[in-house]
Amino acid sequence: MFxxxxxxxxxxxxxxxxxxxxxxxxxRLAWANRLTWGMTxxxxxxxxPGSDRWLAAQLAMTDAxxxxxxxxxxxxxRISREPLAAVVVxxxxxxxxxxxxxxxxxxxxxxxxxxxxxxxxxxxxxxxxILRDLYAxxxxxxxxxxxxxxxxxxxxxxxxxxxxxxxxxxxxxAHALGRFRDLLSATLxxxxxxxxxxxxxxxxxxxxxxxxxxxxxxHSMGVGSGYSQADVQELARTLTxxxxxxxxxAPKLKPAWQPLYVRAGLFEFNPAxxxxxxxxxLGHTIKGSGLGExxxxxxxxxxxxxxxxxxxxxxxxxxxxxxxxxxxxxxMAATFRHSDGDIAAVVRTMVRSPEFAASLGRTFKDxxxxxxxxxxxxxGDRVILNAQPVIGWMNRMGEGLYNHETPDGYSMAxxxxxxPGQLATRFDIARQIGGGASGLFRPVGATADxxxxxxxxxxxxxxxLSASLTPATKQTLTxxxxxxxxxxxxxxxxxxxxx
Numbered sequence: 001m002f003x004x005x006x007x008x009x010x011x012x013x014x015x016x017x018x019x020x021x022x023x024x025x026x027x028r029l030a031w032a033n034r035l036t037w038g039m040t041x042x043x044x045x046x047x048x049p050g051s052d053r054w055l056a057a058q059l060a061m062t063d064a065x066x067x068x069x070x071x072x073x074x075x076x077x078r079i080s081r082e083p084l085a086a087v088v089v090x091x092x093x094x095x096x097x098x099x100x101x102x103x104x105x106x107x108x109x110x111x112x113x114x115x116x117x118x119x120x121x122x123x124x125x126x127x128x129x130i131l132r133d134l135y136a137x138x139x140x141x142x143x144x145x146x147x148x149x150x151x152x153x154x155x156x157x158x159x160x161x162x163x164x165x166x167x168x169x170x171x172x173x174a175h176a177l178g179r180f181r182d183l184l185s186a187t188l189x190x191x192x193x194x195x196x197x198x199x200x201x202x203x204x205x206x207x208x209x210x211x212x213x214x215x216x217x218x219h220s221m222g223v224g225s226g227y228s229q230a231d232v233q234e235l236a237r238t239l240t241x242x243x244x245x246x247x248x249x250a251p252k253l254k255p256a257w258q259p260l261y262v263r264a265g266l267f268e269f270n271p272a273x274x275x276x277x278x279x280x281x282l283g284h285t286i287k288g289s290g291l292g293e294x295x296x297x298x299x300x301x302x303x304x305x306x307x308x309x310x311x312x313x314x315x316x317x318x319x320x321x322x323x324x325x326x327x328x329x330x331x332m333a334a335t336f337r338h339s340d341g342d343i344a345a346v347v348r349t350m351v352r353s354p355e356f357a358a359s360l361g362r363t364f365k366d367x368x369x370x371x372x373x374x375x376x377x378x379x380g381d382r383v384i385l386n387a388q389p390v391i392g393w394m395n396r397m398g399e400g401l402y403n404h405e406t407p408d409g410y411s412m413a414x415x416x417x418x419x420p421g422q423l424a425t426r427f428d429i430a431r432q433i434g435g436g437a438s439g440l441f442r443p444v445g446a447t448a449d450x451x452x453x454x455x456x457x458x459x460x461x462x463x464x465l466s467a468s469l470t471p472a473t474k475q476t477l478t479x480x481x482x483x484x485x486x487x488x489x490x491x492x493x494x495x496x497x498x499x
Contacts, residue, residue: 041380055348126391148175213236274290311346
């Protein structure tokens with residue numbers, strides 16, 4: 001009976017919420033649920049989410065510190081202790097060494113060890129990402145980091161991206177609320193993107209258009225925005241020679257090319273691989289000169305009105321759900337153009353639009369938002385000891401971190417995540433979290449969880465959260481026969497599925 005009741009509640013998850021005016025405590029929670037990774041009983045009593053001072057602080061890009069228990073977990077990770085180049089070169093050497101072995105048993109053992117090490121690096125990045133989402137005080141920045149990673153998607157499983165993905169996400173984190181032009185350039189200079197979209201194989205006489213096409217189609221201007229196939233081809237020519245080099249020494253070059261060679265960590269611009277012919281791109285001529293051509297092309301892309309509109313539409317959809325109002329997108333795009341792509345200014349314009357306030361509580365949570373918000377509400381500021389359950393839940397719901405194969409990233413459309421199978425999986429996850437035996441507080445290597453029973457019927461519920469629930473949800477909660485059942489029913493309710 002419990003499962004039938006829960007699933008009947010979950011089936012309501014995509015219906016429209018009540019439109020009655022919210023009491024102030026419920027409104028506070030609605031803003032927190034939208035602008036952070038989810039409401040929590042431990043929200044500070046000072047500036048409230050959505051207030052001018054809170055928003056200004058969130059958009060300021062100041063260095064935020066994780067709680068000590070979370071910061072300690074991050075500090076011991078290999079990706080925190082070793083620089084990217086050292087990690088990638090070491091893993092590459094291990095892979096090459098395994099290929100030289102002739103004994104089948106030794107070869108298999110070496111290859112298995114390499115795969116385990118690479119998988120561990122990707123899981124370290126996932127763990128850090130989850131800890132930041134759960135506990136970082138700059139919650140809006142963390143949401144934008146996830147948004148931009150999905151926008152500039154790379155898949156960890158391709159080539160050696162697993163060793164790079166943590167640094168790639170860290171780079172995005174550093175630019176998440178800065179200027180779009182800087183972020184676009186930073187992704188272009190990162191080896192994870194160059195490996196993922198094969199631009200390290202793009203050379204004069206052997207043009208590879210993969211990355212150039214995705215820059216135009218997904219990262220900036222958008223499909224049908226006025227660029228042509230010829231523009232894609234010219235951008236691909238501009239990007240020849242932009243690649244990755246794991247070797248310690250620069251390649252041997254002709255004297256005329258040596259001053260044009262650029263190396264920064266694993267990033268390399270090799271003029272011997274570059275097409276130095278003039279390019280005709282977006283109605284402009286870019287003279288063949290070397291890496292400077294890339295900057296000229298990025299300037300044209302970032303300042304295009306099509307880029308302003310496409311990026312504004314993507315951000316609005318991420319926060320406000322399906323088909324955000326055109327008026328909001330237009331204002332955001334205007335801010336983008338007038339501020340030279342200031343992401344924080346664009347986000348502020350969105351948040352302060354009347355349509356944004358009217359949309360609170362109407363956006364269906366994608367799996368990542370669902371998993372993180374459930375843990376935040378259930379356990380507040382008590383820091384989890386093991387992120388693997390959360391990683392597993394995201395995988396089960398089909399939105400695993402760094403797992404999306406194609407460059408378009410995960411869909412933000414509610415229809416992608418609201419099918420019966422998805423909702424049944426969410427109910428099972430709600431039952432695990434609500435029962436307190438989900439493994440979140442089982443240290444790595446331990447056999448049992450530390451005691452951690454979530455009490456969702458707390459002050460937060462009675463002082464504000466209950467006022468935002470629909471009568472149907474309240475009625476269903478009265479049928480719970482235990483605190484664990486109540487928790488599971490609430491976390492699988494249609495009200496909790498929205499933000």
